[in-house]
Amino acid sequence: MRLLGKQEIEDIAVGAALLGTGGGGDPYIGKLMALQAVEEYGPIQLLSIDEIGDDDIVVPTGMMGAPTVMVEKAPSGEEAIATFKTLEAYLGEPIVATMPIEAGGINSMLPLALAAKLKLPVIDVDGMGRAFPELQMTTFYLDGVSATPMVISDEKGNAALLNTIDNLWAERLARNATIQMGGSVMMAIYPMKGKNLKQSGIPNILQLEEEIGRSIRLAKAEGYNPIEKILEITDGFQLFRGKVTDINRKTETGFTRGTATIDGLYKYRGEKLSLRFQNEHLLAVTENKLLCVTPDLIAVLDEETGLPITTEGLRYGARCVVIGMPCDEKWRTKKGIETCGPSYFGYDVEYIPVEKLMTEGAE
Amino acid sequence: MRLLGKQEIEDIAVGAALLGTGGGGDPYIGKLMALQAVEEYGPIQLLSIDEIGDDDIVVPTGMMGAPTVMVEKAPSGEEAIATFKTLEAYLGEPIVATMPIEAGGINSMLPLALAAKLKLPVIDVDGMGRAFPELQMTTFYLDGVSATPMVISDEKGNAALLNTIDNLWAERLARNATIQMGGSVMMAIYPMKGKNLKQSGIPNILQLEEEIGRSIRLAKAEGYNPIEKILEITDGFQLFRGKVTDINRKTETGFTRGTATIDGLYKYRGEKLSLRFQNEHLLAVTENKLLCVTPDLIAVLDEETGLPITTEGLRYGARCVVIGMPCDEKWRTKKGIETCGPSYFGYDVEYIPVEKLMTEGAE
Structure with a gap:
């Protein structure tokens, strides 16, 4: 206790x-x-x-x-x-x-x-x-x-x-x-x-959440970017960096549903990331590559502070880093994927663990 | 007991x-x-x-x-x-x-x-x-x-x-x-x-229901029409007699709503009765006279047997007697009329007790 x-x-x-x-x-x-x-x-x-x-x-x-x-x-x-x-x-x-x-x-x-x-x-x-x-x-x-x-x-x-x-x-x-x-x-x-x-x-x-939050706070206090540290704590991957250029969001049947488009910057220049959400981010895909899909975790972070941006907080012009993190092993079972994998949400892609998508390179 | x-x-x-x-x-x-x-x-x-x-x-x-x-x-x-x-x-x-x-x-x-x-x-x-x-x-x-x-x-x-x-x-x-x-x-x-x-x-x-049901049963057994007896038991009035010529009924938002039209026979020949219902009959009106309105009771009875016909049992061509009965006094208070009088159901008429409508003659 x-x-x-x-x-x-x-x-x-x-x-x-x-x-x-x-x-x-x-x-x-x-x-x-x-x-x-x-x-x-x-x-x-x-x-x-x-x-x-x-x-x-x-x-x-x-x-x-x-x-x-x-x-x-x-x-x-x-x-x-x-x-x-x-x-x-x-x-x-x-x-x-x-x-x-x-x-x-x-x-x-x-x-x-x-x-x-x-x-x-x-x-x-x-x-x-x-x-x-x-x-x-x-x-x-x-x-x-x-x-x-x-x-x-x-x-x-x-x-x-x-x-x-x-x-x-x-x-x-x-x-x-x-x-x-x-x-x-x-x-x-x-x-x-x-x-x-x-x-x-x-x-x-809660312990994991606290560790993430503390890292972001200390990084701010000490003047460095926290994103590397976040990826380390969560076993995560940087999926994309860019600027929000389009948001399509509506509240229907009790959910906030939509899509956000992020135009690539730095090494992603020329690419466009499409983020689909239903309250949560569920699918991150560029024009030619699936980057991360539910039940794995997708988070959008402020490029400077590393602070997470919620789906309703996404604003035109926001510069952000999109990260992907592996979900708990319990979700990677057959029933887990059926319950909250891409097909359940109507996305026509197969579930592939984010670490596999990241190491395979472009398809 | x-x-x-x-x-x-x-x-x-x-x-x-x-x-x-x-x-x-x-x-x-x-x-x-x-x-x-x-x-x-x-x-x-x-x-x-x-x-x-x-x-x-x-x-x-x-x-x-x-x-x-x-x-x-x-x-x-x-x-x-x-x-x-x-x-x-x-x-x-x-x-x-x-x-x-x-x-x-x-x-x-x-x-x-x-x-x-x-x-x-x-x-x-x-x-x-x-x-x-x-x-x-x-x-x-x-x-x-x-x-x-x-x-x-x-x-x-x-x-x-x-x-x-x-x-x-x-x-x-x-x-x-x-x-x-x-x-x-x-x-x-x-x-x-x-x-x-x-x-x-x-x-x-339940005692009143039983008495009504027994009268209808005995009338059938003994070969007379039970409607007079029903009116006596319920303090009711005959509102109309005729033949069902039109039924407009739909199930929406959890209710059965609609209107039935009855063409007059006998002394009502030439008149048309319009019956409005939302699960129950709520308003009986001819082209020029209000006959009975909620919270007073409106029932449609088979002309021969006196058996009641439900809103979903109304069929084209059915010959029927429409009766009106005074509701319990508790409904005739201000809150009673507000709760289930004609305005609540969207009918643009004022509540007038059926016995008053019947004794006043045509308006």
Whole structure:
């Protein structure tokens, strides 16, 4: 167990935004909420996965919906408390700890804010090792853990508890209710026992986020570019460098979907990178070469500062470095690729691990 | 307390279809389910409203969605049990009795089927004294009773428990989930205490339904037309007689909406009646006179047998008698008219009680 204070939260927020691969919501709002909660209730207990009992009930918390809506409609914190209270009433058992469902801007921060308020510990684990746009896209799902009973709650005070036959139905019903509730909601999802978490979670994700965030902070303080260090920490690759020249983005059916075009600079001059996203960046491809594809991670970083840029933060003219990082091995199974590989999102390419794409050269 | 057997169920089904004012679902499926449940589990206990304790938890059961879909997708009975189990888990208290939420074809029958299966008594009361298409349209709502926590469940095994800030939000979220779940679902709604029920319910509704159904049955056996007797039992009026010449009906946003035109016969020859419905008949108007409007009841009866015809059962050429009946006094308050009077449904007429319209003569 260790305690997370303000500096740790600042660093985790930056690392989370990077692993959020453009999605997971604007980290700024979540960070403010977490900082305020720590200010009010004191530091947050962070437990490693081994410190939780096999039969303890653990419930991830986070937001669901379009990040572009979330920016407009900041959660008060009461919604998340309502989801936990409703779920506890239904389960008839106390929730012992919380955790992030994904590594993503706001969704790494919201569990910290809720934990501080409810005096619960946070476990250093998530169910993606990155961010993904749909509820069934978790390593828990790969091992057959149900997303339900889950609860969503809006800022007006409405709540819905769902109990579905499978996680695809949970996604469908929750997504639809989210749209009705105004486009973004808080959720308590994938209630599970400690033993499920140990089997199916991706451990030490907050620690990794903190390490990334700290590197970027220290690089700024000491005046060097952090990108080399980020690639080292994440086993990542530089995919492209350039300037954003076109963004096509719309919010539909509860998601922020679109494409960004980046014109190459330096050794990439003359090339164009096309980035496709659905809340998260999912595909990076030039006119003649696939560079990186989901479930591997794609992040867009500010060329100068190394700070990650979210899909809704992409602006015309922004100079950026696009990096690719290998996903957790759990995603590289048959069911993993089926669940969140390129075909699921309608991209007509085959999944090839980023390290293979990078060492093969141009095709 | 008395017991309901097969004959009572047959009679109640007919009377319920009549008070269902064209909606509430096809009574045939519900009747079969209730008869089968009685066959299997024995007769059903019917309690009068005074026989329930003030603090007993009572939960109405019924279906939600478009009757036209319900005809295609008969419930198995397991959905309703799932709604009660889920609600009990959430409330942490046992449900002591059930009841119909409305007087309407299938929704008067489904509580009988569930009661037999769960060995629960049914209380002789409902929350409308007729059928209405939306969840907030109950006399419970007029007295501030919350529709939630409510649970809906589909035939696949998905369930959603909703807890909303008001009954309009319950309607909105449940309606949307119903559409996602295939257009019709079972629900457990308006959980309340015996004392709320005594204050806000419309008592003896099953008794009234049974009396109507029995009159129609006896009239057939004895070879006379039952319509006079129905008007006497319900304080009703004959509005029109004629032949259905046009039906415009569509299922949209979870409702069956439309208009039927009836060409007058006998003393109505030369006149045309226009009937507007949204699951239920809501407005009966000729070219120059308003005859009856919601919340008063409009029913279409077969000219020969007096049997009620549902909105989805209306066929070209059917010869029918259209009757109007005064609604319960609770609906004639300001909030009652706001909740389910003509303006709510978008009809540009003022509510005038049917007995006043009938005694005033042509306007």
